[in-house]
Amino acid sequence: MSAVARLRARFAAKPDQPLKLIGATGQLGYGVPEPAFTAALARKPDMIGADMGSTDIGPTFLGSGQMATAGEQTRRDLEKLLVGARSHDIPLIIGSAGSAGAAAHLDATLAMIREIAAEHGLSFKLAVIHSDMDRNSVSAAVEAGRVRGMGVLPDLTVEEVRASSNLVGQAGTEAFIRALETEPDVIIAGRACDTGIYACIPEWLGFPTGLTVHMAKIVECASLCCLPGGRDPILAVLDKQGFVLESMNPARAATPMSVAAHSLYEQADPHRITEPEGASLVDTATYSAVDDRRTRVAGARWQPAEQLTIKLEGARYLGERAVLLAGSADPRFIQNVKTLLEEVKAVVQELVCGAGVAPDYDLTFRTYGLDAVFPWPDPPATPPREIFILGEVIAPTTDRALAVTKSTKQYLLHHGFPGRLSTSGNIAFPFTPPELAAGPAYRFNAYHLMEVDDLAAHFPVTTELVG
Secondary structure, eight states: OOHHHHHHHHHHHOTTSOEEEEEOOSSTTSOOOHHHHHHHHHTOOSEEEEEOOOSTTOSHHHHHOOOSSOHHHHHHHHHHHHHHHHHTTOOEEEESTTTTOSHHHHHHHHHHHHHHHHHHTOOEEEEEEOOBOOHHHHHHHHHTTOEEEOTTOOOOOHHHHHHEEEEEEOBOHHHHHHHHTTOOSEEEESSBOHHHHHHHHHHHTTOOHHHHHHHHHHHTTGGGGSBSOOSSOEEEEEOSSEEEEEESSTTOBOOHHHHHHHTTTTOSSTTEEEETTEEEEOTTOEEEESSSSEEEEEOOEEEEOSSOEEEEEEEEEEEEEEEEEEEEOOHHHHHHHHHHHHHHHHHHHHHHHOTTOOOSSEEEEEEETTTSSSOOSSOOSSOOSOEEEEEEEEESSHHHHHHHHHHHHHHHHHOOOTTOOSSSOSSBOSSSSOEEEEEEEEEEEEEEEEEOSOSGGGSOEEEEEEO
């Protein structure tokens, strides 16, 4: 009998018992603190969960199919969780495999899982949720007007759908529940909503959906909801009326204020946690101290969606990137830097392309200290003493990107400006060479919601016996 089958049988016999869930880490691959994880296992949890992915890492990893985390550390974290779960015969659920959850990321994660299993002599049933979107289905939805934008991206087009290097959808709790129905020991999902990792088992066992989604949204970030916040595993003890949160690091406290604040995490609306299947309404939630380290949460309600949706994420290849790293402490340079940079761009274009020839590259500058992080409408009242300049070139090839960057460096170093006291040395370099090849460049070209009539058709579940 598998770990999931045993869990279902135990709750069928005693449905009112509490459920213990461990949020092992907010993003697997950056390290799972050993003392806290050992303490978590000692509490005899009913499941271990971990999220591996995020769009916080930008579009490059989705587009390239590479992991954002280091391979060695990722494997170490997977090993810790897999061995821990199998030694205690409890389910392990991992979402957004390999950072971005596309097929390449999922395959790389599964390869590590199989290697770890072989190394430790583990045998178990594995369920896999696939999240790559069918381009024909998405294109048909675009043409039918069933796709709408999120944030600042323009409307999705069929051309952009076809141009995506990778195109995924976020699987919700529904897909995880279908995986649970196969009664596995381990579930590995491609791109997925982080809540699905933790909400699926309690919802499957009959716990209130609004409550389980609220809990899931908090524990998916491990001890980030605590004071001080951190990456240590967190324990949630769930019953039919509420849940209690406790960090497995005794130095961290889950307080009513810190937990309530974290309920706002990644939410545009502070009163609802929106998922593909509906929303957990948290405006009626209560947060009560159990003691100085634990908080009990109750009161969230579930509102089923009137229209099922899937969040689409796609990344499109732009070219090869090179960067220039430089700084300046010259007050006259800083005062004139905006005009100066535009003049340098014009000089470089003529030199590397020829007079009147359109550039085959894109050159941009960010001036840290002035407006690189936020586009302030007005300059500072007092100019900063120093600024940092990041030049970026995206071109068809690495050689072309570096050639443009090197020319930019040279002419920025010597370009004249009002009040200049010397004919060279406009900028300083942190190291040499200050021009670096930064690899392929991508941009998010799909960050949209697609209306669907059926979620299951888009997220197939497969199973295999490992070991």
